[in-house]
Amino acid sequence: MEWLQQLINGISLGSIYALIALGYTMVYGIIKLINFAHGDVFMVGAFVGFYAIKGWGLGFFPALILSMAFCAVFGVLIERIAYKRLRNATRIAALITAIGMSLFIEYGTIYVRGAQPEAYPAGVLPSSSINLFGAHINSQALLILLVSVVLMIILQFIVQRTKMGKAMRAVSHDMEAARLMGINVDQTISFTFAIGSALAGAAGVIFGIYYTKIDPLMGVIPGLKAFVAAVLGGIGSIPGAMVGGIILGVVESIVSAMGFSLWRDAAAFLILILILIFKPSGIFGKNTREKV
Amino acid sequence: MKKWTMVLMASALSAGILAGCGTSQSAGSGGNSDKIKLGVNLELSGNVASYGESMDKGIEMAVKEINKDGGVDGKKIEIVKVDNKSDASEATNGIIKLTSQDKVNAVIGAATSGNTVAQAQVANDTKTVLIAPGGTSPTVTVDEKGKVRPYVFRTSFIDPFQGTVAANFALDNLKVKDAAIFADSSSDYAKGLSDSFKKTFEKAGGKIVSQEAYVGKDTDFRATLTRIKAKHPSFIFIPGYYEEVGLIVKQARELGIDVPLVGADGWDSPKLVELAGADALNNTYIINHYSSEDPDEKVQKFVTAFKEASGGEAPNAFNALGYDTVYFLADAIKRAGSTDSSKIQKALEETKDLALITGALTIDKNHHPVKTATVLEYKDGKQVFNTKVNP
Numbered sequence: 001m002e003w004l005q006q007l008i009n010g011i012s013l014g015s016i017y018a019l020i021a022l023g024y025t026m027v028y029g030i031i032k033l034i035n036f037a038h039g040d041v042f043m044v045g046a047f048v049g050f051y052a053i054k055g056w057g058l059g060f061f062p063a064l065i066l067s068m069a070f071c072a073v074f075g076v077l078i079e080r081i082a083y084k085r086l087r088n089a090t091r092i093a094a095l096i097t098a099i100g101m102s103l104f105i106e107y108g109t110i111y112v113r114g115a116q117p118e119a120y121p122a123g124v125l126p127s128s129s130i131n132l133f134g135a136h137i138n139s140q141a142l143l144i145l146l147v148s149v150v151l152m153i154i155l156q157f158i159v160q161r162t163k164m165g166k167a168m169r170a171v172s173h174d175m176e177a178a179r180l181m182g183i184n185v186d187q188t189i190s191f192t193f194a195i196g197s198a199l200a201g202a203a204g205v206i207f208g209i210y211y212t213k214i215d216p217l218m219g220v221i222p223g224l225k226a227f228v229a230a231v232l233g234g235i236g237s238i239p240g241a242m243v244g245g246i247i248l249g250v251v252e253s254i255v256s257a258m259g260f261s262l263w264r265d266a267a268a269f270l271i272l273i274l275i276l277i278f279k280p281s282g283i284f285g286k287n288t289r290e291k292v
Numbered sequence: 293m294k295k296w297t298m299v300l301m302a303s304a305l306s307a308g309i310l311a312g313c314g315t316s317q318s319a320g321s322g323g324n325s326d327k328i329k330l331g332v333n334l335e336l337s338g339n340v341a342s343y344g345e346s347m348d349k350g351i352e353m354a355v356k357e358i359n360k361d362g363g364v365d366g367k368k369i370e371i372v373k374v375d376n377k378s379d380a381s382e383a384t385n386g387i388i389k390l391t392s393q394d395k396v397n398a399v400i401g402a403a404t405s406g407n408t409v410a411q412a413q414v415a416n417d418t419k420t421v422l423i424a425p426g427g428t429s430p431t432v433t434v435d436e437k438g439k440v441r442p443y444v445f446r447t448s449f450i451d452p453f454q455g456t457v458a459a460n461f462a463l464d465n466l467k468v469k470d471a472a473i474f475a476d477s478s479s480d481y482a483k484g485l486s487d488s489f490k491k492t493f494e495k496a497g498g499k500i501v502s503q504e505a506y507v508g509k510d511t512d513f514r515a516t517l518t519r520i521k522a523k524h525p526s527f528i529f530i531p532g533y534y535e536e537v538g539l540i541v542k543q544a545r546e547l548g549i550d551v552p553l554v555g556a557d558g559w560d561s562p563k564l565v566e567l568a569g570a571d572a573l574n575n576t577y578i579i580n581h582y583s584s585e586d587p588d589e590k591v592q593k594f595v596t597a598f599k600e601a602s603g604g605e606a607p608n609a610f611n612a613l614g615y616d617t618v619y620f621l622a623d624a625i626k627r628a629g630s631t632d633s634s635k636i637q638k639a640l641e642e643t644k645d646l647a648l649i650t651g652a653l654t655i656d657k658n659h660h661p662v663k664t665a666t667v668l669e670y671k672d673g674k675q676v677f678n679t680k681v682n683p
Contacts, residue, residue, distance in 0.1 A: 002522045005547070009514040115339075117535055119566035129546060136548045211511045212567050213539055221509070256515030262477055262505055264515075 014249020039223015045201025075197025234282025338378025350614025538567025
């Protein structure tokens with residue numbers, strides 16, 4: 001019963017990691033850039049949702065959609081302003097720019113609204129406890145898991161079944177060849193950023209509801225964890241990001257459950273190191289055809 | 293290189309402060325006249341300004357009261373204020389200005405332990421009495437070698453004391469024997485509290501069934517809480533700050549942990565109720581300096597007077613501590629019969645059973661006050677006075 005509870009704890013934590021990891025993996029798949037500002041887009045999404053709910057009195061779903069839309073535009077802006085001109089520069093230049101962008105967003109937010117945390121208003125989603133063989137499942141956690149899965153299915157549909165998805169996969173395979181085939185590469189990259197950032201925005205709102213507390217530096221650790229999840233699953237692979245996120249969440253829960261709660265973060269980064277040493281391509285790494 | 297720039301900047305800054313104020317105020321001070329000059333060095337701006345401002349309000353109110361009643365031994369108190377901007381080096385500059393230029397008889401400040409420690413050296417060197425209204429770290433009055441700083445005192449109780457009180461409260465009032473501790477591993481505050489809690493609790497026959505820790509800024513505590521729950525403690529002691537505690541309380545209740553949760557003054561913030569939710573906070577208790585709902589006559593008189601002066605707002609613990617600090621000092625000056633620093637220092641050291649708003653105060657050999665603590669209970673998101681616990 002205790003272990004069932006821990007499994008549930010791990011999966012609900014992991015589904016948030018997975019949502020953030022999707023954005024990392026998509027952007028990496030298409031322009032080989034680790035977008036360190038992604039965790040901060042997640043933070044911005046949480047704040048947009050917060051102000052929508054608290055300030056305008058919107059419900060959960062309108063706030064979620066508003067936040068996703070805002071983050072999509074925000075992600076595209078980041079790409080256009082900071083990354084586009086570096087597309088032919090060295091990878092390290094782009095990486096450093098991403099770190100700079102991340103710090104800029106964090107401290108820009110602190111400058112605008114201060115560093116104090118905010119609490120998501122209670123009662124946005126009905127909260128009741130469901131008892132399953134002695135383990136408590138929060139109804140919010142269930143709904144959140146459901147929303148995450150639905151978003152991932154929509155994403156998979158876009159990538160596999162639409163024309164834009166096809167373009168994304170083509171650009172990811174070979175940017176030059178895709179351009180020669182008449183694909184608008186810039187537009188495709190922007191679209192990728194838009195989708196990835198929208199998912200981060202959704203994760204931000206979900207995080208806010210589930211954990212209540214949001215602050216301008218909240219994106220740092222989940223961002224890094226999601227990066228670990230993306231690498232674990234095989235960076236560039238969409239199913240990999242989902243599986244990697246869930247595995248990471250469950251591993252963290254198990255580590256805490258064994259009484260090593262102070263080693264939880266260390267365990268997450270140990271996974272990163274081990275994966276990079278023994279299987280840098282990650283769990284789903286061989287699956288190059290599906291890469292985005 | 294960097295060090296030199298720092299030194300240069302610091303001296304330029306202090307020179308600027310000295311020069312800037314020299315023209316306006318320096319004339320005619322210093323003599324042992326018919327006035328008591330009280331320096332106030334508080335966080336009036338910056339990130340903990342709310343603490344400093346609250347204390348300042350309490351200090352002003354106490355001084356006004358004392359002056360209205362004819363002052364201390366016929367001497368009126370005059371306040372000289374500096375704003376340390378919630379910054380340690382500004383706090384040092386502030387006390388340098390107060391001692392060298394304004395030649396104050398005593399200094400009150402600062403609200404946090406760190407900003408008080410930054411002033412301790414100057415206070416000792418210039419032999420000026422410094423009283424901290426709120427720094428709860430033991431290091432405020434005792435230096436890192438364990439030596440007492442002779443001229444530094446404080447009004448608030450210290451961190452380990454709160455742990456002792458929590459243990460006694462659990463044993464005597466909640467009548468429980470199996471405790472779990474869930475402490476913030478990244479702060480000395482929580483470490484001090486959980487150590488003293490454990491010591492007192494086990495000595496009195498209690499049992500710690502589970503001891504777990506978290507790291508500050510964590511957001512997910514469910515896994516560890518599930519582990520604690522499996523050990524079936526009859527209550528959980530959670531020393532920490534409200535940002536994490538709010539989430540811990542919420543997640544504990546979601547996991548079906550319905551035993552009492554006990555914390556300390558780090559919980560005391562309106563944000564706690566927002567984070568945890570009023571329902572989850574039912575059946576939780578905190579140790580605090582004081583409660584405005586304490587039925588004690590002296591406290592109620594203070595509350596009424598404060599409400600009148602501030603337009604209906606009930607005084608918080610920091611208001612009360614600022615207020616008490618002035619009376620603590622005034623009492624010592626009265627007993628010393630002089631404004632001579634070394635005599636005030638001696639009188640402060642001898643303070644015994646002084647009745648204040650935040651409890652009767654006795655100073656021990658480490659300049660730590662031994663005083664009553666108040667226990668508050670959360671009921672539907674409101675702090676309700678529960679009981680007082682003696683050390």
